[in-house]
Amino acid sequence: MATAPPTTDALVGRDAELESIRAFLTRSTAGALLLEGEAGIGKTMLVAAAVADATERGWQVLECRPAAAEAQLPFAALADALGDAVDEVIPALPAPQRTALLGALRRIEADVDRLALSSGALGVLRALAEYRPVILAIDDAQWLDAPSANVLAFALRRLTDEPVVVVASRREGEALPPAVEAALTAIGVERLPVPPLSLGAIGRIIRSRLGLSLHRPALIRIHEASRGNPFFALELAAAAATAGDGAGALPVPETVRELVQRRLAALPKDARGGLLVVAALGHPATDVLAHAVEDWQRVVAPALDAGILEVRSGRIGFAHPLLASGVYGGAAEHERRAVHDMLARVVPDPEQRAWHLAHATARADEDVATTLERAAAGAAVRGAPETAAELAEHAHRLTPREHLDERASRALQTATYAWAAGDATRSRGILVDLIGTLGPSPARAAARQLLVKIVDDIAETIDLLGDALDDVAGNAAAEASVLNLLARQRTWAGDFRGAIREAETAARRAAESGSTAELAVALAREAQARVCSGERTQHELLDRAVALEREGGDSIPVGDSPTRIRALCALWDDDLETAWELATAVDRRAQAVSESWRAIVLTTLAEIELRRGSMAN
Structure with a gap:
């Protein structure tokens, strides 16, 4: 799901961070910039600012915005990140890599060799970088699905002098996938903390977004209660405006869930039900939502008008991840199970169906277990x-x-x-x-x-x-x-x-x-x-x-x-011609079966060439 360009008011008080981003993009043709801060502090807007800056420079933009609900879906982030860019360069990739990429992205039905897929992702980055610098923007990188994280990490670690940079954000208190953390460290990562906003910046944001000009005592109370967090400050200011008493008796929520529940209370009941469906799906395509929620446009319209949901590029999602977690966490367990049970019958992706079925089922059920076993395979x-592994465990x-x-x-x-x-x-x-x-x-x-x-x-x-x-x-x-x-x-x-x-x-x-x-x-x-x-x-x-x-x-x-073993025996016997003939036959088979095994066969071929004296080969 593409990150929308930030509005001017969204970047109020972020001059220092914006300058750091500009400086990073100006001096860097490789490496990573990691924005770190608490939920709601404004990391998403800064990632969007980096994307806008790179776009103005004429760079190739690859971006993804993982959601917690999508962290279990294989290659969701990879599909978002590579997107249409794959079509530009895939003809130039070796056939095994093309097949693996298209299979992982569900463009074709194919067995996917993981090494070929990871090498293909690296090939895409290198091919794109031949024409112009590339920025890979990952907002909320802590929610990358594990297969995407490992494939992207493989590719990033193997970049050398290609002009590819990463700008990512991580929520405070949550870890990046280990492979991504290691890859960013390997390519050189700069960490940019995103601190709380000043009193003046919070006041300007409230005035710009909500049209409220608060008296200084009310503004101070909101700033103290929100601790300079713009998301919380806006929610508190809106609650105070609704209460009609300034902020003199401002009810400060103790949890995100309480804050979100207050905001949702004004919505119609069916709109709140529609929000739970969206929260369980992550960033669903509107056609998927249409199958899950009858008359979905009418149902979600109040949430769109209230700025809780937003539609971009044919997909619908929450304006902020905290809203999604508040909606999902605020629902009763039986409500969540009912939604997952319904979604298991309507979503098109087999692995996604399996995940919803797993979340909908509390008690042992052989039929469900069999379905999950097949999805795991x-x-x-x-x-x-x-x-x-996760599906098989369920x-x-x-x-x-x-x-x-x-x-x-x-x-x-x-x-x-x-x-x-x-x-x-x-x-x-x-x-x-x-x-x-x-x-x-x-x-x-x-x-x-x-x-x-x-x-x-x-x-x-x-x-x-x-x-x-x-x-x-x-x-x-x-x-x-x-x-x-x-x-x-x-x-x-x-x-x-x-x-x-x-x-x-x-x-x-x-x-x-x-x-x-x-x-x-x-x-x-x-x-x-x-x-x-x-x-x-x-x-x-x-x-x-x-x-x-x-x-x-x-x-x-x-x-x-046995053909491989016979090739090795011929090699040990210095019968290099027979060894070469047999090893190349095994290599042809390995190309069709597994790039991982092909790497091992290629070492045998390399040793044969070495013994022949063909150093270049």
């Missing part, structure tokens, strides 16, 4: 594992306690998504609890196998996999999968004899179960361990493994690919 496919919360298998599965999904999002601490905590709760089962084995990806100690991973093998005893296919992991870990630990033993057993169990994929991996792992132990390259084993891999299509992950 969709968010993961869309490249938003942070959102997927699915687990709402799963009936007697549904033991479903509860275990959803806890494991939550841990998997949290790990994919980079939150290893959260993932490990879930997995340790799950392992301690479950008896021997495939679910407990799966929890141990995921924990192997998190722990740092190779000996601990081998112990975990040994326990996982006990958990699946008697299940030939599951045993083969665990044994293949054990073979890999023992190879990494230098226990090549042990790795060969595990791989041979894995091959037998895979053959018994009819698992072609696990048999292919087992043969490749055995060959790899034998080569590492000093034996000659195991051509027969590797040829058979690769042939089985081809039979199974793309069912084997790139990291376990």
Whole structure:
């Protein structure tokens, strides 16, 4: 939602801050300026002033204004920030980055690779900056949705000499997303505190906005009660004017909620109901509101006239976040649940529907849990594992306690998504609890196998996999999968004899179960361990493994690919031509599957070129 240009009266008393902003934009072609202050102090107007200044300079403006209600929606801020600018430069991006960006922004249906998406966002910034300086303005950055925050942080950290600056605001007492805080620090951040306004400035704002000329004692009382906060001062002055007694008996509210409730009391009942819908949605498009509120224009008209709501660029939102929090926080719990239940049936976005369903449901409900589980899977496919983890956790919360298998599965999904999002601490905590709760089962084995990806100690991973093998005893296919992991870990630990033993057993169990994929991996792992132990390259084993891999299509992950392992063995054997041919084949597959895995394959290709003496390549 674009920030409106500030009016002159909105910037009264902010000469020093405006000069700091002008100086920053004049001297900076990189770095960040972070405006910090309490709610209602005027940060939004200063961000808008920075945008207006940059626009006058001819800069490219990218901006977003996150709302608390939208902090759970994946890529909401990224879509606002990049917006139409993507269309200008996306043809120049590599195909995987184009697909990832368009998929994340819901322009196309596509599986989104997170590395490709983050690299694409970086590519957009760099491409735009080739033509003119870029300002990325983020108002209320503390409410950035986690997927947007992490993608933008990835891009910002990798800027070098491109003329891209960030101007952001943060509410006092609330933290920025950790990735954004780290990125701003990395590119060089200047912090600009936004202090309270003087008595004279508060008086001028009240006179300009409300047309009130208060006597000095009344003005002093409002200034003291508001502590120089212009939002509170205007609300208090309006309340005094409504009471008709100046400010002599001014009722000073103790909370934001009380202040907002006084202002809302004058609105019709259906208007107050419409405000709760808007507060639950954040910055909804007017067509979404039309589906949620019958005769919405009539319903919200009083709030628009009162300056509580505003419409910009086809979206409707509160004139100030404090009004939104006051409306939502002031509603009874049953009222909020009812609104979320209604919105779950009308909003078009599947993840947004899931969030409303989660907030509408207080008691265990398997049907709701199943819906949230599916939404979590969709968010993961869309490249938003942070959102997927939250949705999966809600699915687990709402799963009936007697549904033991479903509860275990959803806890494991939550841990998997949290790990994919980079939150290893959260993932490990879930997995340790799950392992301690479950008896021997495939679910407990799966929890141990995921924990192997998190722990740092190779000996601990081998112990975990040994326990996982006990958990699946008697299940030939599951045993083969665990044994293949054990073979890999023992190879990494230098226990090549042990790795060969595990791989041979894995091959037998895979053959018994009819698992072609696990048999292919087992043969490749055995060959790899034998080569590492000093034996000659195991051509027969590797040829058979690769042939089985081809039979199974793309069912084997790139990291376990026998073709990749055969390429490594050829490299170690100095058969550089064969290594190159095999590694490029794996690279072609990785391009279609995962940019993260492609980065690993490219290191193999780079080593081959190094051994060839092709330093430039």
